[in-house]
Amino acid sequence: MQADKQSQTRPNILLITVDQMRGDCLSALGHPIVETPNLDRLARSGVLFRNAYSATPTCVPARAALMTGMSQCSHGRVGYQDRVPWEYEHMLAGELAGAGYHTQCVGKMHVYPARNLCGFHNIVLHDGYLHHNRSRHNNTVNGHFDQVDDYLTWLRQQAGAQVDIMDNGLDCNASAAARPWHLAEELHPTNWTVTQSIDFLRRRDPGKPFFLYTSFVRPHSPLDPPQVYMDMYKDLELPDLPIGDWVDVEAAKANGSDPTTHFGIVPKRRLDRARAAYYALITHLDDQIGRLVNALYEYGVSQNTIILFASDHGELLGDHHYFRKSLPYEGSAKVPFILSDPGGKLNLQRGGSQSEVVELRDIMPTLLDIAGAPIPSTVEGSSVLPLCRGEEEAEWRPYLHGEHSYGSLSNHFVTDGREKYLWFSQSGEEQLFDLVSDPQELVNLAAVNSAYWQDRLEVWRQRLAAELDGREEGYVEEGRLVVGRPPRQLLTSVFQGMEA
Template sequence: MESGTSSKRPNILLITVDQMRFDCLSILGHPVVETPNLDELARTGVRFDHAYSATPTCVPARAAIFTGMKQTSHGRVGYQERVPWNYPNTLPGELAKSGYHTQCVGKMHVYPARSLLGFHNVVLHDGYLHYNRDKQNTPVQEHFDEVDDYLPWLRGQVPGADLLDLGLDCNASTVARPWALPEHLHPTNWTVSQSIDFLRRRDPGKPFFLWMSFVRPHSPLDPPQAYLDMYKDLDIPDPVIGEWAMKEDPEGNGFNPVTSKGIVPKRRLRTAMAAYYALITHIDHQIGRFLQALSEYGERNNTIIMFTSDHGELLGDHHLFRKSLPYEGSAHIPFIVNDAGGHLDLASGSAVSEIIELRDIMPSLLNAASAEIPGSVDGESIWDLARGDKEPREKSWREYLHGEHTQGIMSTQWITDGREKYIWYSQTGEEQFFNLTQDPGELHNLIHDPSLQEKIQYWRSILIHELQGREEGYVQGGCLVVGREPVSVLSHIKQA
């Protein structure tokens, strides 16, 4: 049977990147970033303009993707390694049970690292993770040299090569330098090469589910020279700095290459921003390469494509870097769906304003595959939203999203509907309120505006409702309690 006609059900391609900001698409009018292939997917597909990562770091975000659960259900409300993933229902597992050939290439970030989580096969590269490079404290079977697929391949091309050769830490969001080896050896190219090879090796009698999962633009900021050259001399706009943000950096945190906050030397920051944008364009071009291969195999019109990121990158906004915080640069993510074959009757070229989250990926893709959605799933299928006014919706969409992240003194809880945002720092009691419609850069904290107190109390009450009964004791007597010890993993997951 000819390729592309092996099944009435469509193939599914899930493309995720790591740490990409929501605004880094040229179709959204970004002043410097070029993303021609993602632009085309959006132009001929559907763009979701209010997609968020409710717990915006790698581990909890990926738990939401894998399980379709909100953070209180999958249990990961912060970043913690080495907690086993024992979820009975996963996106690849359900698709495999439904008859799909399932494959992941690239980043999983689960534990144990080689857990299949329902995939038939995984070609793994999680990037540089400190915990599994620790030669003293990592079990041999979990050490990076034993679990990673990219590094042995790279060493086969360049004997003695390592991920540390550029001298850049995996969390160095403020320093950059070009990739020193030929471009085809870069992990971004490798991920696409391995994904194209899957097209050759897949079972032709089944539809496929391929998760093409890039480590970049997460640092190290190491784009190939040709991509860095595209940006290094451009007039890159400064990050947005809220009136509430730090004004001075007396401890000099901005000089630390792996800082999460601080005033970074201007030249260093501009180079880092250029490299970050360069990595995004590099990924975009490689996505274009895969789409060309998909067409050559006759599968482009039989493949539903979904593109998103696990979380964003603050990139100097408010003198903050990396992720985990609830601000737009960190928690707001790009999200595009494309259905060239018309399987889902989407409103092509449209943009959706309703608020969606990573938990919605699993039920949406299972729905597209005509597979059963397990009762454990908290998310909702997004396809009715993506059809616009073509069909009446059976029920109203979610009114708001509850997000959170454990991070010591910076631990936060937040509520947003995409138009307004209420933030509570659980360890200090600090509150913030932003009107995202009028102030998308979150420059003005309106928490003390007398005219908004009724509205702020409404959002505060929503957060109290969401936190009622939590094991940390965030709510007592109907009020938020400051200083309760946060946890990164809820007890029902640690005990599983």
């Protein structure tokens, strides 16, 4: 009994992340279609951030920012590169474990090797379909794929030895193809992630506060919601997609309608079905998050558990005829971010919202701050608690620099949440958006013959040049951006000896 009382002197922490959820897909933000009542309830008991971004919007670099608190220049992952060992000295779970927390991850880690604990006491793993884990020729380090996927092992125990996560026929990157989940709902990976998280609440050490990281794979494709959720959305009239004045529509037509495309024009019926399935997956997630929050109540810890909810990146979902992520547009780079305090422990401005630009690197220092744990000097993010408390003296970054190596579309962006500047390093194309009057990024102000916007363009151009000055790629010479420098997936200054 005494040990259990001692565990409550510091709050428990529940970090919930989803994969590939757009920042606008919350009914609390006025989305015209998607329903997220449980996430809205978290926002009412905490603070909702309206300008949260993923600085490197794909799974691996985004999770590096989350787990290390570093910018992409310091964690070194400026593009998507699998099979690169995670050997960072300070990671979130390890710091919380060192501070006396019982730490557990359930769901997606997307690290290498796959069973790298990254400081957790234990992981129960489901990364979804990762090509390097599934390849029968790449098993010298990880072992066979069923050894790195605890969900698949469990699923076969429940539904038969021949069952596989690819049985529905949907590609793991098919953003324009959808069908309902083909097995019982309780077997869906979203339900499994919550079931395993609730089981941790049963078997946690009662003498310690806990850090539970519940990490969902959905709404990342395959777009396979249970039928009841698909039925909620499949017949709704969906709003038109934004198509900017800068989009090369003829090139999109030429690219066709491959369901795994990054850029192309998909037939409306197919695209509407995919959008409906995506929204359905989010509502399914929302209900399961409600189930997990209810379990906190049942185990008597709901009033002493802080909840942070975020996504690793977004999904373009047909905006400007683009799909998936990696690009700096709002659908891809903007993410949901909620800090919830149901018990009122942190003195937050509950039910409020914040417009300051936050990023995934801010999660680690925020959670360490909540735990009263030291924040390592390697951390470059900042705790959002002063913002959430409305502290007038709280200083915050004036803008955020993001980037992603992406072949001919390798890009950099700089934003303060009100304006956004984009530079495509291989072509030199520039875009500038007024996010206040044009949140869908329809009008490229870099092409507007206006003295005001040309001045603003130069301001942002110089800010980006200052961010990139001295980078090993050679993006800047004599204070000006240089076009055509070969982009890297990894910075060799961080990953010495590795091919970048």
